[in-house]
Amino acid sequence: MTDFMMDFADDRVLPFTVEALDIRGRAVRLGPMIDEILGRHAYPDAVSELLGQATTLAVLLGSALKFEGRFQIQARADGPVDMLVVDFEAPDRVRGYARFDATRLVDGMTPAEVLGRGQLGLTIDQGNDISRYQGIVALDGQGLEEAAQQYFRQSEQIPTRVRLAVGRVVQTDGAGDLRPVWRAGGVMAQFMPTSPERQRSADLHPGDAPEGATILQFGDDDAWTEARLLIETVEDHELIDPTLTSEALLYRLFHESGVVVFDAEAITAQCRCSRDRIVSMIKGFPPNERREMVADDGMIGVTCEFCSTRYEVLPDDVDLQDEDGR
Numbered sequence: 001m002t003d004f005m006m007d008f009a010d011d012r013v014l015p016f017t018v019e020a021l022d023i024r025g026r027a028v029r030l031g032p033m034i035d036e037i038l039g040r041h042a043y044p045d046a047v048s049e050l051l052g053q054a055t056t057l058a059v060l061l062g063s064a065l066k067f068e069g070r071f072q073i074q075a076r077a078d079g080p081v082d083m084l085v086v087d088f089e090a091p092d093r094v095r096g097y098a099r100f101d102a103t104r105l106v107d108g109m110t111p112a113e114v115l116g117r118g119q120l121g122l123t124i125d126q127g128n129d130i131s132r133y134q135g136i137v138a139l140d141g142q143g144l145e146e147a148a149q150q151y152f153r154q155s156e157q158i159p160t161r162v163r164l165a166v167g168r169v170v171q172t173d174g175a176g177d178l179r180p181v182w183r184a185g186g187v188m189a190q191f192m193p194t195s196p197e198r199q200r201s202a203d204l205h206p207g208d209a210p211e212g213a214t215i216l217q218f219g220d221d222d223a224w225t226e227a228r229l230l231i232e233t234v235e236d237h238e239l240i241d242p243t244l245t246s247e248a249l250l251y252r253l254f255h256e257s258g259v260v261v262f263d264a265e266a267i268t269a270q271c272r273c274s275r276d277r278i279v280s281m282i283k284g285f286p287p288n289e290r291r292e293m294v295a296d297d298g299m300i301g302v303t304c305e306f307c308s309t310r311y312e313v314l315p316d317d318v319d320l321q322d323e324d325g326r
C-alpha cells in the first residue's frame with residue numbers, strides 16, 4: 001500500500017450497511033487529526049486515551065446526524081478526570097479537552113477508571129433554543145463504549161454495539177522523522193430492522209402466547225446476535241493499525257453477509273478560537289481586571305482550553321485605561 005492510500009484512509013468516517021443482518025453502522029480511523037488534538041494537549045497517557053475515545057465516539061455519533069450545528073459529548077465524573085468535553089461541529093470539525101487531577105492518576109488505569117462515576121451528556125445543538133436536545137446516561141465506572149450502548153438502549157431503543165480504541169504507533173511525521181503518533185479508531189453497529197418479522201419481534205409483546213412461551217426480545221434476534229458478536233471480536237490493534245483500512249476491517253467482519261459502504265466523510269481537528277475572539281473576550285473584563293492579567297513579561301497570556309493554543313496579547317490591543325484615563 002502506498003503512503004497516499006494510507007493517508008487517504010485516515011481521518012475519515014465510513015458509513016456502511018449489512019442488509020442481510022439489518023445493520024447500519026459507521027467505522028472511523030483517526031490519524032493526523034487525533035495526533036494533533038492529543039499532541040497539542042500533551043496530557044498524561046491515560047487522560048489522552050480517554051479523550052481519544054471520547055473524540056472517536058463524538059465523530060461516530062456526530063457525523064451520523066444530518067444537521068447544521070453542534071453535537072457535544074460532555075462527561076462530569078468523580079475520577080481523576082472530572083470533566084471532559086468534545087465538540088463535533090457539522091459537518092466535519094472536532095475539538096475537545098479534559099480537566100484532571102494529576103495527583104490522582106495511577107499507572108495502569110483504564111480509561112473507564114480515569115473517568116469513574118458521574119454523568120455523560122450527549123447534546124445536539126442546532127443553534128437555537130428550540131432545537132436543543134440533551135440525553136443523559138449515568139456513568140457507573142463502565143466506560144464510554146458501554147455508556148454509549150446504554151444510551152441507545154434506553155433513549156432510542158436501538159440495539160447498538162460500539163468499539164473504540166486509542167494508542168500510539170511509531171510512524172513518520174510530516175518532517176519525515178520517526179516518532180510515536182496517536183491513532184484512534186472505532187466501529188459502531190446498530191440493529192434497525194426493516195422486515196416485518198424482525199420488527200414484530202422487536203416491538204410487539206405476543207399477548208396471546210401460551211404460558212411459559214419464550215418471548216423474543218429485541219436483543220435475541222439471530223441477525224443482531226451475529227452482528228453483535230462480530231463487532232465484539234474487533235481488537236484494539238485492528239482499530240489503530242495504520243495499514244488496515246476501514247474497508248478491510250468491515251470486509252473481514254461482514255463479508256459472509258455482504259457489506260455495502262457509502263462515501264467516506266473527512267474529519268478535521270479544528271478549534272473555534274482565534275486571536276480576535278481572545279482579544280474581545282479580554283475586553284469583556286473591566287479595565288482594572290485587564291491590568292491584573294498583564295504578566296511580568298508585559299504580555300497578557302491566554303491558553304485556549306479546547307486546543308491548548310497559547311495566545312500572547314499586547315496590553316495596547318485591549319485598552320487598559322478607564323474612560324477617564326486612569
Ligand SMILES: [Zn+2]
Binds near residue numbers: 272305
Ligand atoms: Zn482553541
